[in-house]
Amino acid sequence: MILVLLLNLLLFIFRLFYILYYPVDLSPEEAQYWDWSRHLDLSYYSKPPMVAYLNFLTTKLLGNTELAVRITPMILSFVLSILTYIFVRRIFGPRVALVCATLPQITVGYSINSLLMTTDAPFVFFWSLSVMAIHTAFEKNEKKLWILVGILSGLAFLSKYPAVFLLPITLLYMAFIRKDLLMSPSPYLSLIPAFILSLPVFIWNYQHGFVSFKHVSTLASKSDSLIELSGALEFLGGQALLLSILPFLVLLYAWLKSLKDRKLVFFTFYSLPVFLFFLILSFHKRVEANWAGFSYFSGFILVSYFLSRSFLLIPSYLLSFVLFIFLHFTPLFDIFKITPLLPPERDPTKFLVGWKDLGKRVSQLYTGSEMIFSPQYQVSAELAFYVKGNPRTYCVNLGRRMNQYDLWKEGMENYIGKSAIFVSVGPAEKRVLSAFGGIIKEEIYKVIWRGKEVRTFYIYKLKDYRGLEESLPMGY
Structure with a gap:
């Protein structure tokens, strides 16, 4: 236990210094979720409200800083690792528990969720x-435990919608493994607190035309072709990378072997069906690598069980650690002359740079009275965080799918006759310019990362706002 505490404390300190001193900014999603915390509501367009509530608490304590936003995933990761050790030690012993509480922390997927404050951070915590x-x-079948299950499941749902997988997986496990509990009333008590906690999300969606469910259904159904093998291969490659390769290969073996072991099969039920669901979906549409990531809590328990007695244990730690270092410090690809493995234009870190400097440039034009807006919600969110004073920003729809900012249009009419600052990833459209009396100033800001231009922003200060005719959202 002491070793687990020490190793995770070292990781916590590393992440703290990384946030404070490494030159990366909030990602667009992090900035958006932070902006949600300034507009507390029962739910939001694309996600439930947990991420906004947690951001609200930490920013009230630490201010509108990057540390305030990212302290939550750091704490949740640390706490989860300790609880995982206690849980796994009771079932499989200290050796398996030690692996399960340390190895995942340096894999690619867990490293990201332990640093970036996206919806995955609280979701993985409450799912686990x-x-x-x-x-x-299942072991004790006590009513109080099933009520606890309902509370935690409800909190998971308030974090991210895939928490609904818990219900069919549990019923499936009962149908195949614990038939004796199918007729017991105790497991069904969990539905009561889960429903109560989920109710605000349904109320908000009822008030807003069920836009969240339309959004989720669009993500799950939108497809360019009937069958696309490349999408499935991309998904499998993404999962292998998230688990730092060797643990993923061990997991495939563990799923197969566990089917004959009653003690292990529980963890297969809570990981394999999720993986298969997204794998099948990937044949029809693009599936983001992180979508199945929450299921690997159970998967890593299986991996730790088999790795703890395998010659692959040390190689798994070594490879995971190497990937961990290169993930956090991607300029190492250039230093070691292996840039083709991850060129700057494909480096995911490029989405974490340039925003603070963009905010500084806009701050030089901002006097406190101008409307700040963009056609990209990512830009609007980043400007809200990085422009001096954290102003209210707007996102105008010039022909894209809906987002949260489409529900926050009130107030734009108050800027009629005033100046505005428009920022976009492309030159301003004619209808944007025609909505104003003229251009006061315009400039271009190029973001350079690892010696390459990775993004370009067009900044305009405009005068005499007359009102802008927007497009209807192009889907959800």
């Missing part, structure tokens, strides 16, 4: 606690 509570509830 739910799985641990469900396992314990």
Whole structure:
């Protein structure tokens, strides 16, 4: 236990210094979720409200800083690792528990979720606690444990919608493994607190035309072709990278072997069906690598069980650590002359740079009275965070799908006759310029990362706002 605490404390300190001193800014999604925390609501367009609530708490304590936003995933990761050790040690012993509480922390997927404040950070935390509570509830079948399962499941749902997987997986496990509990009333008590906690999301969606469910259904159904093998291969490659390659290969073996072991099969039920669901979906549409990431809590328990007695244990730690270092410090690809493995234009870190400097440039034009707006919600969110004074920003629809800012249009009419600052990833459209009396100033800002231009912003200060005719959202 002391070793687990020490290793995770070292990781916590590393992440703290990384946030404070390494030159990366908030990602667009992080900035958006922070902006949500300034507009507290029962739910939001694309996600439930947990990420906004947590940001609200930390920014009230630490101010509108990058540390305030990112301290939550750091804390959740640390706490989850300790609870995982206690849970796994009770079932499989200290050796497996040690692997399970340390190896995932240096894999690519867990490293990202331990640093970036996206919806995945609280979701992975509450999903993992739910799985641990469900396992314990299956062992003891006590009403209080099933009520705890419902509370944790409800919190997981308030974090991200894929928490709904918990219900069919649990029923499936009962149908195949614990038939004795199908007729017991205790497991169904969990539905009560889960429903109560989820109710605000349904109320908000009822008030807003169920836009969240339309958005999720669009993501799950939108497809360019009937069958696309390249999408499935891309998904599998993404999963292998998230688990730092060797653990992923061990997981495939573990899923197969666990089917004959009653003690292990529980963790297969809470990981394999999710993986298969997204794998099948990837044959029809693009599936982001992180979508299945939450299921690997259970998967890593299986991996740790088999790795703890395998010659692949040390290589898994070594490879994971190497990927961990290169993930956090991608300029190392250039230093070691291996740039083709991850060129700057494909480096995911490019989405974390340039925003603070963009905010400084806009701040030089901003006197406090101008409307700040963009056609990209990512830009609007970043400007809200990085422009001096954290002003209210707007996102205008010039022909794209809906986002949260489409629900926040009130106030733009107050800027009629005033100046505005428009920022976009492309030159201003004619209809934007025609909505004003003229251009006061315009400039271009190029973001350079690892010696290459990775993004360009067009900045305009405009006078005499007359009102802008926007496009209807092109889908959800």
